[in-house]
Amino acid sequence: MPNISGGPQLTLETELIGDKAIIRCRGRLVIGTGGILHAEVTRVLPDVKKIVLDLTDLTFMDSIGVGTLMRVYVSTKAAGCELELINVGKRIMELLGITHLLSILTVIGENDLRMS
Numbered sequence: 001m002p003n004i005s006g007g008p009q010l011t012l013e014t015e016l017i018g019d020k021a022i023i024r025c026r027g028r029l030v031i032g033t034g035g036i037l038h039a040e041v042t043r044v045l046p047d048v049k050k051i052v053l054d055l056t057d058l059t060f061m062d063s064i065g066v067g068t069l070m071r072v073y074v075s076t077k078a079a080g081c082e083l084e085l086i087n088v089g090k091r092i093m094e095l096l097g098i099t100h101l102l103s104i105l106t107v108i109g110e111n112d113l114r115m116s
Contacts, residue, residue: 010029025053026058027058029064029065038068052086083106
């Protein structure tokens with residue numbers, strides 16, 4: 001799907017450290033980009049026990065992005081893998097709060113404190 005908004009698409013950078021994968025997300029998690037994130041999570045799942053999504057450079061997420069996070073969550077749980085979100089921006093944190101996903105997802109805040 002073309003990028004109608006003109007903003008950057010989603011790009012990922014994955015770093016494997018032992019049995020943990022850190023996936024750095026850059027750009028927008030919107031319609032047409034969610035499959036990229038889910039495919040990367042699926043690719044690394046067999047080799048890791050924990051997946052950390054670093055959302056430092058995620059500039060926007062819509063309802064499709066929320067659905068993608070839930071799809072990733074279900075996939076990791078089914079594989080017996082832990083999922084954590086780090087460096088979640090204010091607007092995305094508000095979206096997760098409005099949708100009541102903060103009670104389901106593990107979000108790590110400042111000083112590596114779990115937020116609930």
